[in-house]
Amino acid sequence: MNKGGTMSKVAIVMGSDSDLSTMRAAGDFLTKMGIEYEYNIISAHREPDIFFKWARELRNRGIKVVIAGAGKAAHLPGMCAALTPLPVIGVPIKTSDLGGVDSLYSIVQMPGGIPVATVAINGAKNAGILATKMLALNDEGLFDKLEKFSDEMAKEVEAKDGKLKS
Numbered sequence: 001m002n003k004g005g006t007m008s009k010v011a012i013v014m015g016s017d018s019d020l021s022t023m024r025a026a027g028d029f030l031t032k033m034g035i036e037y038e039y040n041i042i043s044a045h046r047e048p049d050i051f052f053k054w055a056r057e058l059r060n061r062g063i064k065v066v067i068a069g070a071g072k073a074a075h076l077p078g079m080c081a082a083l084t085p086l087p088v089i090g091v092p093i094k095t096s097d098l099g100g101v102d103s104l105y106s107i108v109q110m111p112g113g114i115p116v117a118t119v120a121i122n123g124a125k126n127a128g129i130l131a132t133k134m135l136a137l138n139d140e141g142l143f144d145k146l147e148k149f150s151d152e153m154a155k156e157v158e159a160k161d162g163k164l165k166s
C-alpha cells in the first residue's frame with residue numbers, strides 16, 4: 001500500500017534517504033503514466049533482517065516490478081533479485097569517492113541466474129520507463145501512453161533543431 005492508500009504496482013526501494021532525490025525521477029515518470037507505486041528506504045546492509053522480510057513479501061503484496069537504487073557497495077538490487085521472483089531494475093547511484101562506477105559494477109555484475117536489469121548511473125527516469133514497459137505487457141493503454149511520451153520527446157528535439165535554424 002502506498003501513501004495515497006492505493007495498492008502499489010511498483011516498489012521503488014533505496015538503501016538510504018540520501019538516494020531519494022535521485023530516485024524521485026522514477027516515481028515522477030510513473031506518476032505521469034498513472035501507475036501506483038511506493039517509496040521504501042531499507043538498507044540491505046544496515047538492517048538485513050527487515051530487508052529480508054520486506055523483499056520476501058513483495059509478491060504477495062501484489063507488487064509487479066521492483067526498482068532498486070543503491071550506491072557504493074550496492075548489494076540492495078542484487079539481493080532483491082535473490083529474494084523475489086519479480087523483475088528487478090537496478091539504479092546505480094552516483095557516489096562522491098568513485099563517481100558511481102562502484103555502484104554500477106556492484107549492480108551490473110550479477111552472477112548467472114540472478115539478473116538485475118541495470119540502467120545508467122543515476123538513471124532513475126529510465127528505470128521508471130522500463131518498469132512501465134514491463135507493466136504494459138498486460139495493459140495496452142500503457143503502450144499508448146508510452147508512444148505519446150516518445151512522440152512528445154521527438155517534438156521537443158525537433159523544436160530545438162528548428163530554433164538553431166531560425
Ligand code: RP5
Pocket residue numbers: 014015016017018019043045069070071072093
Ligand atoms: C548505500 O550507501 C546507499 O544506497 C547510499 O547510496 C550509500 C550511502 O548511504 P548514506 O551513508 O548516505 O546513508 O547503502
